[in-house]
Amino acid sequence: MARRSSRRTTTLTGFDDAKACPCGLGQPYGECCGPAHRGRPPATAEALMRARYAAFALDDAAFVLRSWHPDTRPAGVEPDPGMRWTGLDVLSSSGGGLFDAEGVVEFRARYRDAGRPGEMYERSRFVRHDGQWVYWGPILTDGDLANV
Template sequence: MGRRASRRTTTLTGFDDALPCPCGLGQPYGECCGPAHRGHASATAEGLMRSRYAAFVLDDAAYVLRSWHPDTRPAGVEPDANLRWTGLQVLGTSRGGLFDAEGMVEFRAHYRDAGRPGEMHERSRFVRHDGQWVYWGPILTDGPLANI
């Protein structure tokens, strides 16, 4: 019986589907965030948030913009050559499941900026738009706009 050749593909960004996904779940990219980057909808708000983090790691600005709600989406995003994303921690979620219309994901994303370590901590709001999860924006937790 002959051995089956392993099927290895790479993305438009050159990332190998067989490598661990940058989102940190430990699954191969081709089975984790890769399908979302190729146009398959994420089933949960957390799944979308993880795929967005992976897109930032891979400098996939097109996906970052596609997964952003059109009412809050910027005109563009530019990768920073000095910034390297190094890890993701999901701290908590609220709603954002298969039957929800909104959800929240709190996370901490670690990076190195010109060699110096840093982290971004955010509580993000996700909503359904045309039946798919999209990123709305950060949830303000203090200040004059927090209750809007």
């Protein structure tokens, strides 16, 4: 019987593959969002949403930008050293599957900013670009537009 290696691998950000993934599914990072961060495209819009959240939590700006549609992607993103992402709840998901061209994921992300708790709510639109899921942007409501 072959012996399993106890050697742990870490990401470029130094996150241990054996630790629970920040996205909240309860799986080891190396089996959850880690493969997406290393270049394997997520199969669904929700999986990409979770991988993007984990990338924000791990300060992986390169993945955040790479997974953003080129028509809506900013020139750059800068991690905020005072902000720590602390949890993700996916509230609903529609479309975004194997045979879909678009998907919507509604989520709530919790954080601590300079020690104070907060949360972010968004309904995000995902589309296929070159055969892979990418983040398009938030779905704005009339109330959101009134505040712009």
